[in-house]
Amino acid sequence: MRTKERTNGSTSILWSTAVATALLAASFSPRNAAAVEVSAGDWKLTAKGNVNVYYIHSSCEDERSLGVTGGLACRGAAGEDKSSSVSNGLLPAALQIGAATTQKGLDLAVTFGFYPGISTNDGSPNLQQGATNLNTALGTTAIDMRQVFLTIGNDKIGEFMLGRNLGLFGGDAILNDMTLPGVGAGNGNYAAPANTSLGSIGLGYIYADWYAQMNYTTPNLAGFKLTVGIFDPLEPIGALISTPKSSPGYHGKIAFKSDVFYASASYMSQKQNRPLNFGDYTGHGWDIGGKVTIVGLEVLGWYYQGTGLGTTALFLFGATPLGQERDSDGFLAQITYKFGDVKLGVNYGQSKLDLASGELPSDLVEKNEKYTAGIYYSLTENLTLIGEYSDIKATAHNNIENKSDNFNIGAYLSF
Template identity: 70%
Template sequence: MPTSEQRRYAYALLMTLAVSSSASAVELTAGDWKFTANGNVNVHYIASQCEEETTPGITGGLACRGAAGEDKSSSISNGLLPAAIAFGASTTQNGYDLAVTFGFYPGISTNDGSPNLQQGAELLNTGLGTTGLDIRQVFLTFGNERMGTFLMGRNIGLFQADAILNDMTLPGVGAGNGNYATPSNTSLGSIGLGYIYTDWLAQIDYTTPDLGGFKLSIGIFDPLEPIVQDPTLPAPPEKEPGVHGKISYTRGAIYLSASAIAQKHNGNTDAQDFDSFGFDVGGKVTLGDLEVLGWYYQGKGVGTTALFLFSDDRNGHERDSDGFLAQVTYKFNDLKLGVNYGESNLDLADGELPSDLVKTNKKYTAGAYYSLTKNLTLLAEFTDTKAEAHDGTENDSSNFNIGAYLSF
């Protein structure tokens, strides 16, 4: 049988932790192998009230702005998660637990390119389009309860993973991420508004067995280039892999964790080289129907919103960043009410002059999540998002969403 760590990875964390921890919807046995499948479909009506387009924009600001004279927009879209289906196979051979996972994540919004990188496209939603497919998970695991577990392949990263996995907006929408006249595959939730997106990385990791409630994971990942670079000067390839790690502790109703990430970046010249390092720390406490949680992160050369976005000034000078997410939820039988607040800050590099670069993105979300059945959740959320630039420019937007999340 797979170890608990293999199950944690193999059964699509972003789906199962959002709504339920039930076993896979489909389990088939063929010889010594067990095959599983599970997933979700989520659909939301999202109405956005964006900042007036006459107000100056903010580079990296996450409050949406109007376009073509219209400040309001609406969409029928996925939320923070795309739809998903994950297939797994596992067996035990010679005392080792072996498993593989393939995770496929389609959206429902028209998007002919990358579901992630095409956000904010200039073209409006038209007929004759199709949705995109995001293949986030392709990995293997091997190990046992005595030696621990190795994971090799593409899967969710370790840095900031707990923040997003415990975000109450995971089955919902949170921050709407833009004017929905040009919808993208997913919303933001609290990404860039309390934590940096952990992302899905090609990686090789090792996780220890349970050590009295403690678990330690450490590994390397395929290095990432900074997202914002000089387009006329392609950067040389990174020389070394990135490194990430995580330690967690579970005792009864208490869960604590800390994670870290580090990577060296090679610029076009030696002077443009820079190093990135970030860490987070946080936890949650569950007292009956009440759950309280918080995570804080800090980084140098890590950037904001996405890994290594606006991480330096393109001259090798790192920008510092930090932020936090705080959340309280309470269950009344099948109804869960919650509120969370998140804030992400980005400092200027040494010697950098004030500009329209984002200084702070922050938001709050109030949500209601009703479990109509064990697998079907009906929900409604309201989110207000504010962005401020280093030159003092401010943008404000809000969005309301109502929808359903069905896991299987």
């Protein structure tokens, strides 16, 4: 196949060669201590990622018992209250490709993040809408394209980020969750597994999610950085109809980093339309937290609070069918200790959802909570062997309880 080329034909050849070299290096190098880097003229191409695989065994709530709507304790199915899976953990596998250069004093970069799972799944990688019995022969796995963004800036003026990337609200909580390379809470019954588990999502923080946004981050100011931006407004999960929004969503974050301490606080706000032309309401929330690291000991805590945001995912159960906002809050507490190549850790989290004013008690979830104990062994610089045990409990507003637990063992290899 021929491609039209004008004055930059040699650059096209360099790009093609660089991409091929990067892919070959990633494929055949037995151990990669860092991301692959290849120069192509004034550009630098990088490739990095991971593959993680776990055996996950879950003991779920009996399917004959009453269920908690929005509860995260898994439930049995087809007469079975136990399930087994070979699956990804909280992270899918990943391949992140980037290109960067400096022009007229500005650092320019683009990033593409490909996140394939290993579970057979012919539908959406996460929602699995439509089909049933997806885990059959002749199936395939889907690619979750989470990241597509560009950055512009330098050390003096700060940085602009435009594109699809991780959200600010709840972002630091999930990035510092010890179960991020592992599993944490399993993703329920594994007859048709999703590509990822839950970690502590909905069990200490709301999922930050990936969405289109435009942000500006200040230069480093004595350890502080401030980020402000807008994002493509999100519809409530389960909404019967999509409605146009008159304004974008807004979010911001302030963070401080030193040698032993990291802390941040974030905020997000977005208007939602009430059904039947009953006006609109503003869903908003904030979180705050940090961690202290002294030698091998790390102590972490994060807290969030929201109105109209819901629980587990953004705008899930955030309001009644008539648009009355529900309040929510939660926290994640964690301690890890590393000695030599071994890290031991335990975390506990809970997420609570209040009823709206005048709303009657029902089987809607009031609280999801979990603790996880894990061991993380660095067999090599890039290969970590992981074993975890998690215990999950869901409680409804009418006092129904569901309980489950899961154990996982597997490996996480990054490059």
